[in-house]
Amino acid sequence: MKNRLRVLRAERNWSQAELAEALGVSRQTINAIEVEKYDPSLPLAFKMARLFGTRIEEIFSEPDDQQDEPARA
Amino acid sequence: MNDRRQNFQDPWRFVPKGWSAGPWPRLSPVFLATARSCTNLVSGGPLLTVLCVLLFSWSWTWSAIHEAVLLAKWVYVLAMTLAGLSIIGMTFRPGREPERHQKFHRERSVARGMAGAVVIMAIVLWVLLSPSIPGAFQPLPSLALPLSGLCAIGVIMLLQAVRLMDEMERSILSEAAALTAVVLTSVFMVWTLCKPQFNLPDIDPSWALFTATQVFFAILWLFVVLLRTERWDPADYLGWDARHERQL
Numbered sequence: 012m013k014n015r016l017r018v019l020r021a022e023r024n025w026s027q028a029e030l031a032e033a034l035g036v037s038r039q040t041i042n043a044i045e046v047e048k049y050d051p052s053l054p055l056a057f058k059m060a061r062l063f064g065t066r067i068e069e070i071f072s073e074p075d076d077q078q079d080e081p082a083r084a
Numbered sequence: 085m086n087d088r089r090q091n092f093q094d095p096w097r098f099v100p101k102g103w104s105a106g107p108w109p110r111l112s113p114v115f116l117a118t119a120r121s122c123t124n125l126v127s128g129g130p131l132l133t134v135l136c137v138l139l140f141s142w143s144w145t146w147s148a149i150h151e152a153v154l155l156a157k158w159v160y161v162l163a164m165t166l167a168g169l170s171i172i173g174m175t176f177r178p179g180r181e182p183e184r185h186q187k188f189h190r191e192r193s194v195a196r197g198m199a200g201a202v203v204i205m206a207i208v209l210w211v212l213l214s215p216s217i218p219g220a221f222q223p224l225p226s227l228a229l230p231l232s233g234l235c236a237i238g239v240i241m242l243l244q245a246v247r248l249m250d251e252m253e254r255s256i257l258s259e260a261a262a263l264t265a266v267v268l269t270s271v272f273m274v275w276t277l278c279k280p281q282f283n284l285p286d287i288d289p290s291w292a293l294f295t296a297t298q299v300f301f302a303i304l305w306l307f308v309v310l311l312r313t314e315r316w317d318p319a320d321y322l323g324w325d326a327r328h329e330r331q332l
Contacts, residue, residue, distance in 0.1 A: 036250040037191060039313040039321070043252055048312050052251050
């Protein structure tokens with residue numbers, strides 16, 4: 012799962028530790044999400060969206076190869 | 085005081101600004117060095133056993149290999165005890181904490197619970213291994229009650245730590261436990277099938293417990309370091325230095 016977490020965080024000039032504190036997770040979790048080693052749960056994704064004042068789809072997106080596939084009925 | 089902290093040889097260098105004085109800062113380098121070296125030793129448990137077998141089983145007989153593995157067991161249990169105690173030492177701070185370091189309260193509670201459980205596990209392993217006769221397991225009836233009580237305290241500490249963990253920490257722990265179960269079941273099946281053909285010894289419960297502990301911590305370390313987080317350092321995790329603040 013691709014994400015724009017690092018960009019959104021940098022725009023607000025927050026450190027990983029500050030974001031982790033605001034979301035109630037460890038800094039290592041934020042780092043793992045940013046480097047796409049860990050996909051957050053839906054509740055955490057909603058929490059992030061609320062914190063950044065945006066929608067989940069604007070933070071997370073599918074990898075390019077999956078986006079190219081036609082939608083199944 | 086700030087000048088003293090900037091001196092690399094000074095024990096205060098690991099202590100964030102604002103921590104109160106006391107005997108702890110003097111012990112900080114000891115705690116940190118012990119925690120780092122012993123967690124590496126615990127995570128490299130299977131490697132430690134292989135090294136001991138290679139170095140000390142001169143004649144390559146079963147009894148010589150047993151002796152070498154026994155040595156690895158004692159080193160491992162000692163490393164577990166020291167790692168747990170040093171991490172617990174790092175989680176306690178005398179005096180009032182400055183506000184910017186209160187954010188590590190959750191991490192410290194998790195580390196304290198896990199380290200406490202590890203120390204208790206090491207004590208239980210120590211008692212179980214104490215007969216020191218390879219292949220022999222004694223039920224230790226006189227120690228059954230205190231050991232059970234100790235195990236119960238360990239489980240409570242572990243549950244408390246798991247309750248405070250965030251979702252990634254929980255997922256790493258459960259994945260490591262699941263993979264350990266798969267690895268050990270496979271080894272047990274292969275051992276049982278090959279036993280008559282290669283004249284292998286019976287599986288001893290204390291050996292099984294020791295191996296399970298080694299494999300679990302090795303897999304846990306593999307997940308933490310290679311798959312999920314950039315690295316795991318007790319100093320970084322517990323907020324002992326300000327490296328996290330440089331990572332933007």
